[in-house]
Amino acid sequence: MQDDWTENCPIRGELHDGLTAETASISPKYFYDALGSTLFEAICALPEYYPTRTEAQIFDQHAEDIAATVGKGVTMIDLGAGNCAKAARLFPSLQPRQYVPIDISTEFLREAVNGLRQKFPAIPMQEIAMDFSTSLQLPSTVGRENRLFFYPGSSLGNFAPEEALQFLRRMRHGLQLGEAGGVLLGIDLVKEKAVLDAAYDDALGVTAAFNRNALLHVNRLLGSDFVVDDWQHRGFFNPELSRIEMHLEARRDVTVTWCGGGRKFRQGERIHSENSYKFTPDGFNDLLRQAGFGQAKMWFDPQKWFMLCYARP
Numbered sequence: 336m337q338d339d340w341t342e343n344c345p346i347r348g349e350l351h352d353g354l355t356a357e358t359a360s361i362s363p364k365y366f367y368d369a370l371g372s373t374l375f376e377a378i379c380a381l382p383e384y385y386p387t388r389t390e391a392q393i394f395d396q397h398a399e400d401i402a403a404t405v406g407k408g409v410t411m412i413d414l415g416a417g418n419c420a421k422a423a424r425l426f427p428s429l430q431p432r433q434y435v436p437i438d439i440s441t442e443f444l445r446e447a448v449n450g451l452r453q454k455f456p457a458i459p460m461q462e463i464a465m466d467f468s469t470s471l472q473l474p475s476t477v478g479r480e481n482r483l484f485f486y487p488g489s490s491l492g493n494f495a496p497e498e499a500l501q502f503l504r505r506m507r508h509g510l511q512l513g514e515a516g517g518v519l520l521g522i523d524l525v526k527e528k529a530v531l532d533a534a535y536d537d538a539l540g541v542t543a544a545f546n547r548n549a550l551l552h553v554n555r556l557l558g559s560d561f562v563v564d565d566w567q568h569r570g571f572f573n574p575e576l577s578r579i580e581m582h583l584e585a586r587r588d589v590t591v592t593w594c595g596g597g598r599k600f601r602q603g604e605r606i607h608s609e610n611s612y613k614f615t616p617d618g619f620n621d622l623l624r625q626a627g628f629g630q631a632k633m634w635f636d637p638q639k640w641f642m643l644c645y646a647r648p
């Protein structure tokens with residue numbers, strides 16, 4: 336039974352509902368407190384986690400063609416900007432008229448943007464701390480002309496297919512508020528299972544720490560009493576659903592309580608914490624078309640492990 340404490344707060348209500356569902360789950364957005372964002376940066380530097388460096392390789396190899404396709408002077412809206420490193424790589428060639436990094440992790444974003452302002456004083460920047468997964472309503476200070484929604488790192492894969500479609504439609508709608516514009520998306524592609532499994536269950540255990548840290552974040556938000564040591568990381572590719580699944584698995588029978596709720600977990604029971612969908616180029620093109628975009632321009636790395644896509648309505 337929920338009480339006022341969980342009912343009157345959307346975040347606590349959402350966590351309560353996910354944790355008490357038949358298959359317990361928490362949203363992957365709870366990975367990203369300050370420590371989680373730092374752990375994600377560390378993941379990006381792991382030998383097994385190919386997406387970041389493969390995407391960077393595509394940016395470097397095709398920088399001129401990407402700039403020629405996207406055009407200069409865009410209002411660059413960086414969704415899930417994190418440390419803003421990916422967008423900053425494109426600043427010299429794109430020369431955005433405004434840079435709008437958006438992230439849920441406020442402190443981390445502020446620090447990153449302050450550093451960037453010193454490096455690129457000519458680019459006006461407006462950071463926004465918000466959960467853009469549910470709404471893309473931007474303040475009126477964000478330029479409407481020639482918007483570029485920049486969503487790299489295959490983050491779109493963290494949405495379920497239907498949610499990804501809705502999110503693409505919201506971006507398309509956000510573009511049609513102004514003139515011109517497009518989306519530049521980093522998309523991870525289906526590949527050998529062993530490569531995918533290793534990328535989400537690395538030898539150093541950084542991804543495990545990233546997954547388990549979500550429990551500490553949830554403890555702070557919900558007032559719950561998860562003990563990190565009771566939980567182990569599971570991360571693997573599910574070929575039937577073409578997605579990586581991450582779970583937290585109870586090492587022993589545990590009881591977790593929070594104000595207004597609680598649950599017993601049996602040994603081996605799991606909390607589903609993330610999906611990361613992997614696409615084929617054709618499959619992703621279909622999704623773009625369903626969302627109202629035209630034929631995408633795509634760039635790949637030589638192994639075709641990752642792709643960068645540019646599409647206009």
Ligand code: AVI
Nearest residue numbers: 378488489490493535542611
């Ligand atoms: C942010 N997102 C694209 C990452 C991914 O690959 O799905 C999150 C992540 N989860 C575990 N490792 C990285």
